[in-house]
Amino acid sequence: MGAQGSFNPFEMARVQFDKVADLLDLDSGTRELLRSPLREYHFSIPVRMSDGNTKVFQGFRIQHNDARGPCKGGIRFHPQETVDTVRALSMWMTWKTAVVDIPLGGAKGGVICDPHSLTPQEQEAICRGYVDQIAKNIGPAIDIPAPDIMTNAQHMIWMLDEYEKILGSRFPGMITGKPVGLGGSLGRTQATGYGLVYTIREALRQLDIRPAGTRASVQGFGNVAQYAIELLERIGGKVVCVSCWDQQDSASYSFRKADGVVLDELRSITDRFGGIEKDKAKELGYEVLSGAAWLEQDVDILIPAALENQITGENVAKISTQVKVIAEGANGPTTPEADKVIHERGIFLVPDFLANAGGVTCSYFEQVQCNMNYFWEMDEVLGKLDLKMTSAFIAVSDLARKKKLYMRDAAYIIAIDRVAMACHQRGWV
Numbered sequence: 001m002g003a004q005g006s007f008n009p010f011e012m013a014r015v016q017f018d019k020v021a022d023l024l025d026l027d028s029g030t031r032e033l034l035r036s037p038l039r040e041y042h043f044s045i046p047v048r049m050s051d052g053n054t055k056v057f058q059g060f061r062i063q064h065n066d067a068r069g070p071c072k073g074g075i076r077f078h079p080q081e082t083v084d085t086v087r088a089l090s091m092w093m094t095w096k097t098a099v100v101d102i103p104l105g106g107a108k109g110g111v112i113c114d115p116h117s118l119t120p121q122e123q124e125a126i127c128r129g130y131v132d133q134i135a136k137n138i139g140p141a142i143d144i145p146a147p148d149i150m151t152n153a154q155h156m157i158w159m160l161d162e163y164e165k166i167l168g169s170r171f172p173g174m175i176t177g178k179p180v181g182l183g184g185s186l187g188r189t190q191a192t193g194y195g196l197v198y199t200i201r202e203a204l205r206q207l208d209i210r211p212a213g214t215r216a217s218v219q220g221f222g223n224v225a226q227y228a229i230e231l232l233e234r235i236g237g238k239v240v241c242v243s244c245w246d247q248q249d250s251a252s253y254s255f256r257k258a259d260g261v262v263l264d265e266l267r268s269i270t271d272r273f274g275g276i277e278k279d280k281a282k283e284l285g286y287e288v289l290s291g292a293a294w295l296e297q298d299v300d301i302l303i304p305a306a307l308e309n310q311i312t313g314e315n316v317a318k319i320s321t322q323v324k325v326i327a328e329g330a331n332g333p334t335t336p337e338a339d340k341v342i343h344e345r346g347i348f349l350v351p352d353f354l355a356n357a358g359g360v361t362c363s364y365f366e367q368v369q370c371n372m373n374y375f376w377e378m379d380e381v382l383g384k385l386d387l388k389m390t391s392a393f394i395a396v397s398d399l400a401r402k403k404k405l406y407m408r409d410a411a412y413i414i415a416i417d418r419v420a421m422a423c424h425q426r427g428w429v
Helices: 009-024 028-035 083-099 120-137 153-167 188-206 223-234 263-268 278-283 291-296 336-345 358-372 378-403 407-425
Strands: 039-048 054-065 071-078 106-112 143-147 215-219 238-246 251-256 287-290 301-304 325-327 348-350
Touching: 009 028, 009 083, 009 336, 009 407, 028 407, 039 083, 039 120, 054 071, 054 083, 054 120, 054 143, 071 083, 071 120, 071 153, 071 358, 083 106, 083 358, 083 407, 106 120, 106 143, 120 153, 143 153, 143 358, 188 223, 188 301, 188 325, 188 348, 188 358, 188 378, 215 223, 215 291, 223 238, 223 263, 223 301, 238 291, 251 278, 251 291, 278 287, 287 291, 336 348, 348 407, 358 378, 378 407
Parallel strands: 071 106, 071 143, 215 238, 215 301, 301 325, 325 348
Antiparallel strands: 039 054, 054 106, 238 251, 251 287
C-alpha cells in the first residue's frame, strides 16, 4: 500500500501548493517560506535490543510552520519512512489545522522501524530515545506530537513520561492521543473516522443523496477506517469491500461481501496493526480479492484510508462510473494526475486535510482539556467535533460553488490564505 517507485510525496505537496499560490497571487517571499519547513531535526536513536546488541534507529521531527500557533502533528513508526514523506505530512498538517481554523501549526515526526518485529520493551526504548533527542524542541507551547501510523496511546504515554522526567514537572498538554485517565480525551480514538463521516454526510446532503442505502468501499482497516465504517453504518450506509495490508504475506488483499461487511466480525480477526486474517475471512464468507480491487467496486463512496499515492494516473480510470464521492481518510492518497481525472468526471472529492482533520481537531480538544485540567464527556467532545468539521466543510464547499473550484483547490485557498496572513501579520514576510 505504501509509496512506490520514484513517487515523492513532498514534491506532490509542493505541486499542490504552487497551484494555489498562483491562484492567490502570493508574493515570492511568502511562497518560498511556505514551500519548505521552517526547521528540521534529524537524529539517531541507539537502542539496546533484547538480544544484547545495540541497534541505531533514524528519527525525524519536522516543523513546517507555526505562524498560527504551536506545531501539531503525529509520529509514525514505519520501515519505509522517508524524510520527504515527513516533510510532506508536516506541510499538510499546516493546511489541516488552518482549514478547520484551530490555533495550531503543522509538524510531523517519524522513526524508521517496524513495530511488528520489535518487543514492547524495544518500542518503549525507541519512544524514550526519541524524546531524549528532541525534548528541547517540543512541548505544549512549541510542538505537540500525537499518534500516527503504527503508534498508539501507549507510545504516547511513554513519550510523555520521558519528557516529564527530563523537565522535572507535569506537562500533560505536551502530547495528545494519551490513554483516557492519563490526560487523554474521550472520543479521540473515534475522532478521525467519525470526522471523515461527518464530511461524507455533508457531501451527500449537497448532492441530495440520502445516506441510507449508499454503498462504500474502503482502503485500510486501521483506526480511521474502522470508526468511519462504524459511523457510516449508523447513518444508513453499507460498506461492501475493505482492503488492507497482510504483514505475513507482505501483500494487500480486498475483502468483499455483497450484502455488507460485518464490522465486529472483521475486528475479531484483525491484528493490532489492522491486518485481516484472510483464511478466517474466507470461512466467514468473504471473497478475498487483490489489494487493488477496493478501487474498482460499483459503490457510491470510495474511502482511501491507508497511505499516500494510492489513486494515481495509472489506476484512476478503474474507478466505477457509479462513484459519487471520494473522501480521503489518508494523507495524500490521490496524485495530481488522478485529481484531474476525478475533477473532469465530476466526482465530489473531500480532500484529505479537510476529510481527516477530525483527529487533529480532537487532539486540540485534548490539549485544551489538559491545559485547564477539566475533561468533557463523550457527547460534548463529539458534538464539538461535528460542529467544527461541518463548519469547515461548509466554508470550503461554499467557496468551491461560488468560484466554481475543485474542492481540493477551495480547501487549499482557505488554508494557505490563513497561514500566509498570519506570516504577514507577524512580519515574517
